[in-house]
Amino acid sequence: DIQMTQSPSTLSASVGDRVTITCRASQSVGRWLAWYQQQPGKAPKLLIYKASILESGVPSKFSGGGFGTEFTLTINSLQSDDFATYYCQQYNSYPFTFGQGTRLEIQ
Amino acid sequence: QITLKESGPTLVKPTQSLTLTCTFSGFSLTTNEEGVGWIRQPPGKALEWLALIYGDDDRRFSPSLQSRLTITRDTFNSQVVLTMTSVDPADTATYFCARRRRLRDGSYTPWISWGLGTLVSVSS
Numbered sequence: 001d002i003q004m005t006q007s008p009s010t011l012s013a014s015v016g017d018r019v020t021i022t023c024r025a026s027q028s029v030g031r032w033l034a035w036y037q038q039q040p041g042k043a044p045k046l047l048i049y050k051a052s053i054l055e056s057g058v059p060s061k062f063s064g065g066g067f068g069t070e071f072t073l074t075i076n077s078l079q080s081d082d083f084a085t086y087y088c089q090q091y092n093s094y095p096f097t098f099g100q101g102t103r104l105e106i107q
Numbered sequence: 108q109i110t111l112k113e114s115g116p117t118l119v120k121p122t123q124s125l126t127l128t129c130t131f132s133g134f135s136l137t138t139n140e141e142g143v144g145w146i147r148q149p150p151g152k153a154l155e156w157l158a159l160i161y162g163d164d165d166r167r168f169s170p171s172l173q174s175r176l177t178i179t180r181d182t183f184n185s186q187v188v189l190t191m192t193s194v195d196p197a198d199t200a201t202y203f204c205a206r207r208r209r210l211r212d213g214s215y216t217p218w219i220s221w222g223l224g225t226l227v228s229v230s231s
Contacts, residue, residue, distance in 0.1 A: 046219050101154075
């Protein structure tokens with residue numbers, strides 16, 4: 001199985017900040033990397049797929065990058081509804097695997 | 108509009124089987140253009156992919172759970188059913204069903220549409 005490791009596990013930030021979350025794969029996944037946002041008690045919501053493509057309807061404040069084994073999710077101008085847990089997921093090969101999550105909390 | 112909704116028991120006893128149903132609308136699961144999968148999340152923990160079925164009946168499973176899982180589709184009723192045998196308290200989780208689809212370039216999306224999830228507790 002491909003292991004996905006996110007850092008940091010918890011990130012404290014303030015409204016208006018810009019933050020970056022990193023996701024590393026134990027072996028190359030090409031560009032087959034997705035990012036999800038999950039609010040407490042809700043289903044995950046797809047933000048980015050194929051490492052850098054913004055899902056329809058997702059604000060451009062979210063951006064993704066990377067290839068192979070290292071990926072980033074950047075969120076600009078944090079607003080209150082951005083404070084949530086973020087997951088990366090590889091879908092290059094079965095079994096699809098998720099990172100352990102990064103909790104973005106208000107500082 | 109694409110919707111998915113999970114249904115099933117909220118409480119299951121250890122060693123019993125768990126059957127969950129995903130009822131979807133807005134697409135049909137009749138070709139390899141579409142797939143429906145199951146993902147679970149234990150309380151306070153990360154997401155874990157379990158199984159996936161495509162409209163051509165191709166099925167994929169998490170190797171760690173494959174021996175305990177069955178996934179089937181009912182195209183007439185627009186449903187996907189997941190059965191998990193020999194449940195254990197460690198299987199306590201919110202279970203989500205989700206959709207992926209094939210893009211024009213032939214590649215597949217990740218999980219683009221999700222149900223709300225259903226919490227299943229395993230306890231005697």
